[in-house]
Amino acid sequence: MADFELAIIGSGSGNSLITPDFAGKPVAIVESGSFGGTCLNVGCIPTKMYVYAADVANTIRHSARFGVDSRFEGARWADIRDRVFGRIDPISAGGLAYRTNGENTTTFLGRGQFTGPKTIKVETGEEFSADQIVIAAGGRPMIPDVVAQSGVTYYTSDTIMRIDKLPERLLTLGAGYIGAEFAHVFSALGSQVTVVSRGMRLLRHLDSEIADRFTVVASGQWDLKLSAQLSKVTGDADEIRLDFLDGTSLVGDALLVATGRVSNADTLDLPAAGIATTIDGRVQVDCHGRTNVEGVWALGDVSSDYQLKHVANHEARVVAHNLTHPEDLRKFDHRFVPAAVFTQPQIASVGLTEEAARARDLRYVVATQDFGDTAYGWATEDQTGICKLIADPDTGLLLGAHLMGYQASNLIQPLVQAMSFGQRVQDVARGQYWIHPALMEVVENALLKLGLNES
Numbered sequence: 001m002a003d004f005e006l007a008i009i010g011s012g013s014g015n016s017l018i019t020p021d022f023a024g025k026p027v028a029i030v031e032s033g034s035f036g037g038t039c040l041n042v043g044c045i046p047t048k049m050y051v052y053a054a055d056v057a058n059t060i061r062h063s064a065r066f067g068v069d070s071r072f073e074g075a076r077w078a079d080i081r082d083r084v085f086g087r088i089d090p091i092s093a094g095g096l097a098y099r100t101n102g103e104n105t106t107t108f109l110g111r112g113q114f115t116g117p118k119t120i121k122v123e124t125g126e127e128f129s130a131d132q133i134v135i136a137a138g139g140r141p142m143i144p145d146v147v148a149q150s151g152v153t154y155y156t157s158d159t160i161m162r163i164d165k166l167p168e169r170l171l172t173l174g175a176g177y178i179g180a181e182f183a184h185v186f187s188a189l190g191s192q193v194t195v196v197s198r199g200m201r202l203l204r205h206l207d208s209e210i211a212d213r214f215t216v217v218a219s220g221q222w223d224l225k226l227s228a229q230l231s232k233v234t235g236d237a238d239e240i241r242l243d244f245l246d247g248t249s250l251v252g253d254a255l256l257v258a259t260g261r262v263s264n265a266d267t268l269d270l271p272a273a274g275i276a277t278t279i280d281g282r283v284q285v286d287c288h289g290r291t292n293v294e295g296v297w298a299l300g301d302v303s304s305d306y307q308l309k310h311v312a313n314h315e316a317r318v319v320a321h322n323l324t325h326p327e328d329l330r331k332f333d334h335r336f337v338p339a340a341v342f343t344q345p346q347i348a349s350v351g352l353t354e355e356a357a358r359a360r361d362l363r364y365v366v367a368t369q370d371f372g373d374t375a376y377g378w379a380t381e382d383q384t385g386i387c388k389l390i391a392d393p394d395t396g397l398l399l400g401a402h403l404m405g406y407q408a409s410n411l412i413q414p415l416v417q418a419m420s421f422g423q424r425v426q427d428v429a430r431g432q433y434w435i436h437p438a439l440m441e442v443v444e445n446a447l448l449k450l451g452l453n454e455s
């Protein structure tokens with residue numbers, strides 16, 4: 001049986017573990033799907049390339065508001081798709097070739113499973129051992145039974161970006177990140193989109209003020225079916241029908257299921273290695289990325305509290321260090337994890353929601369700044385954008401930041417920085433210049449509005 005110094009299951013964030021510290025040392029990497037993992041092939045990167053095309057389409061649609069006449073004449077779906085995957089597929093293929101031809105790296109293409117604490121068998125029949133193993137096997141879409149057992153053809157984020165033509169009527173089950181991003185993409189490019197949400201509001205993980213505001217904006221863009229309890233899914237290749245407990249139904253040409261993602265931990269035969277899992281089925285790790293089995297580590301969606309690429313990347317950097325520095329272990333830093341939803345309008349958040357601050361019985365103050373009440377907001381005719389900040393009035397430290405509006409995913413960064421480095425609101429607001437009349441003034445104004453106890 002071949003023996004490796006390091007074996008990695010999953011070529012997403014796991015691929016970045018092969019640092020110069022492993023130069024000349026034998027490393028195995030096992031991949032059952034597309035090389036490069038979710039973010040590259042079916043996640044962050046292709047979705048944001050589609051989102052950009054959707055933003056362009058909407059800019060054209062709404063240009064008359066600025067006195068610029070134009071007409072949206074349609075989207076060439078196949079051309080958009082081919083631009084996206086014409087960029088991505090060669091990167092995936094190049095990454096695979098690089099590792100396959102690498103002097104010290106061996107790729108195994110197929111599903112890997114544990115056969116013991118330090119041994120892995122690939123579905124191709126190959127089996128090997130390794131001194132250290134990193135589980136970076138990610139997650140997969142969760143499909144509710146009512147859909148899975150219906151026998152009806154449906155799409156997930158893994159498949160919908162490769163379809164041949166834009167559906168006329170798209171039904172989106174789930175109103176989280178993926179539902180909101182794809183609703184924007186398909187609606188802007190020309191589909192009639194209906195978003196089906198179990199709750200009263202979309203993106204319910206957000207601060208409720210932002211989620212409420214977004215739900216109102218979304219209702220002007222897409223058809224919404226809120227508080228929906230799906231009872232039956234039927235249909236054929238031409239039409240899908242969703243029936244709900246309240247007696248209503250919806251029909252569409254295609255169904256996107258976006259009801260969350262689950263860890264792939266259950267596919268790895270972890271019991272064969274004695275590796276423990278959490279109650280919700282993720283690989284259990286400590287703050288250094290160690291599982292309960294010595295020499296076996298895990299990171300990213302398969303084990304993390306977060307299903308975000310910047311978190312998986314961070315965890316990979318920590319584990320990469322720890323693999324070769326057993327006397328100087330680093331810790332994951334999950335204190336201030338930001339996230340953005342690339343829908344229309346964009347949404348970004350970090351830290352506590354107001355509900356969470358209240359539930360923790362914290363002393364806090366809140367300030368909000370509408371994008372529309374700043375000079376750049378006048379330029380963009382913004383009517384919905386908001387920056388909401390939550391801070392501790394005594395220490396002047398931010399507790400949470402929540403933005404909805406143009407470029408929210410960028411605007412939030414100085415707030416993430418302030419929280420990460422313990423910078424006080426007063427210092428951030430007045431200890432530096434803010435470029436006038438940049439859109440970033442929404443952040444400056446919100447900071448200045450916070451009613452703190454000292455200045």
Ligand SMILES: Cc1cc2nc3c(=O)[nH]c(=O)nc-3n(C[C@H](O)[C@H](O)[C@H](O)COP(=O)(O)OP(=O)(O)OC[C@H]3O[C@@H](n4cnc5c(N)ncnc54)[C@H](O)[C@@H]3O)c2cc1C
Nearest residue numbers: 010012013032033037038043044112138300301307308309
């Ligand atoms: C549609 C979509 C959009 C997203 N957009 C964003 C975004 O904008 N920003 C953001 O931060 N995050 C985003 N995410 C989340 C992000 O993609 C993930 O958090 C991140 O890719 C997780 O990385 P990972 O390395 O843990 O897992 P992955 O990248 O999923 O890598 C795991 C790899 O392991 C392989 N594998 C699984 N089981 C086995 C096995 N038994 N044997 C061998 N190989 C195996 C899989 O094929 C996969 O290639 C998005 C996700 C989706 C689905």
Ligand SMILES: NC(=O)c1ccc[n+]([C@@H]2O[C@H](COP(=O)([O-])OP(=O)(O)OC[C@H]3O[C@@H](n4cnc5c(N)ncnc54)[C@H](O)[C@@H]3O)[C@@H](O)[C@H]2O)c1
Nearest residue numbers: 144174175176177178179198258259260261307340341342
């Ligand atoms: N921009 C980004 O960073 C980005 C983009 C896409 C995905 N992601 C990551 O991927 C994860 C998965 O995305 P997602 O949108 O699938 O999950 P999600 O958790 O964001 O949203 C899932 C939605 O499905 C609903 N739902 C769950 N079970 C259901 C059921 N049985 N019937 C009907 N509705 C149901 C939930 O109420 C929720 O509205 C996200 O949590 C996020 O971490 C991130």
